[in-house]
Amino acid sequence: MGIVVAFALAGGLAQLVDGTLGMGFGVTSATVLLFMGVAPVTASAATHAAKLPTTLISGLAHWREGNVDRAVLVRVALPGAVGGFLGAVVLTNISLASAKGWMSGLLVFFGLVIFARFGLGVRLIPTPRNGNTARWLSPIGLLGGFVDATGGGGWGPVVTPSLMTVTRHEPRKVVGTVNAAEFLVAVSVSFGFLTGAAQHGIPWLPVVGLALGGVIMAPIAARLAGRLPHAPMGTMVGGLVILVNGVTIFDALGGLPSWLDAVLILLAVGVTGTVAARAWRRERDERRAAVLVQAS
Template sequence: MRKLVIFALVGFFAQLIDGALGMSFGLSSSSLLIAYGLAPAVVSSSIHMSEIATTAVSGISHYKFGNLDKTLVLPLVVPGAISAFLGAAFLSSLPGEVIKPFISVFLLLLGIYIVVRFLSLRSTPESSKRSPLKKRFLYPLGAVAGFFDAVGGGGWGPINTPILLSQKGATPRKVIGTVDTSEFAITISATLGFLLFLGWEQFSWIWVLAFMIGGVIAAPIAAWLVRIVPSFILGVLAGGFIILTNVRTLLTTGNISNDVLTVIYAVLLLGWLAVIVTSIRKNIRFQRRRENTVN
């Protein structure tokens, strides 16, 4: 019961960040479960099963709050769903202990990418002018994101969201809402793949239930938060958590003493806090300069 409550809280905060950033539920949850010793295929399958509920509620919430760009959904979903199914088949065929360090490295790199990406982000007004995105750009983007989402237990948001946000005239809340809403189809496809290639018995149902409960509660709150909370703060927080968790997984596979591990964790925590403070201060200075320019 205690574990159920703890992981429900993790699911709540993971979905809170995911719904406000368009990424991080799968990455945060996968990092935590791999750190607990579960095989990557079991982790990804369990996370995707729980995301069926969380992405459904999140998508409906984003739609209700007007955070959706309908022109982007299908070009991302169709190739993404196909490649997510293939990614589930690929991961299911690999031995858990062999692939675990590689998945942790992949998640660690994504965590670093998220921190770097959102550390340089600035709170700017939304632009009404947006360059239309071509399907020849969206199709491969959706395919790559769907595959790595199934393999890593998370990747749809970290790959799609920053790339779409970098496009001229992108509206952050609509990019985030669209990525979150389209993830429902990717989750369904990946889950079907895991069911077919792994079977029901390989799902970790206590984690599925815990993350589902926490995520469903957080989803509508996150859809509201995306309209008011600066995304650079949530991005740095989420990326730091992913980095810390996967560094722990990688370090514990080696023969490193507890004293050395404690020092490494302390340095990483201090670095994480320094990055958060630096990001906030840089954005305050940026806002002041912009206000002075306007005035």
């Protein structure tokens, strides 16, 4: 029972981030499961199993709050489902060693994307800046679904910043649309893993905990979308993902001396905290400036 409660808290926090930022649940959950020693294919399958009820409730909650663009939803979700199925099939057919290196590396990359996006205000995934161009929506969804399946997470880090660039929607509507589309992607990815028999060995107690916490938090996160300070939350999530998966990669390469491990961890925590504090001040000042402009 204790492990369910612990993972419910983790799932709730991950969904709070995902439901307000449009990214974080899959990347965070896969990172935790990999750190537990779960095989990469199983970690991705477990993450998407937890996503099924979570993304359903989250999508419905965002829909009720008016945060979903139905036209964009269809154009992103259907290609995303195709990409997700293909990614699941690919992941179930590569070696364990290759899968672990690929997934950890991909999670580090998406940690950098999240950290740069919210901590430094930099977009590491370039997308065209020519307005609401429908032809870019399907490729974005296809790529997002594929990396989501092969990396255990990645739908949000790919699709959310891309839609913020190629559409003129305010952030809450992008976040809501991405969350709603993710349900169909999670269904497709889960079906892809079932065909590859990747469901065997899934740690179901952690999955139940993640799903339970996510389901409880989803309606709250949908209501808070656009209201919480995005920058410090995103910065800390990105920093955590980079740190944990970086340790996994170093261990796979032979590891580092324990004293150097401790120094690097303290340095990473210090840098993340400093950048998060600066990001929070920057976002606060931007919001104040926007209020003054509206008032004038």
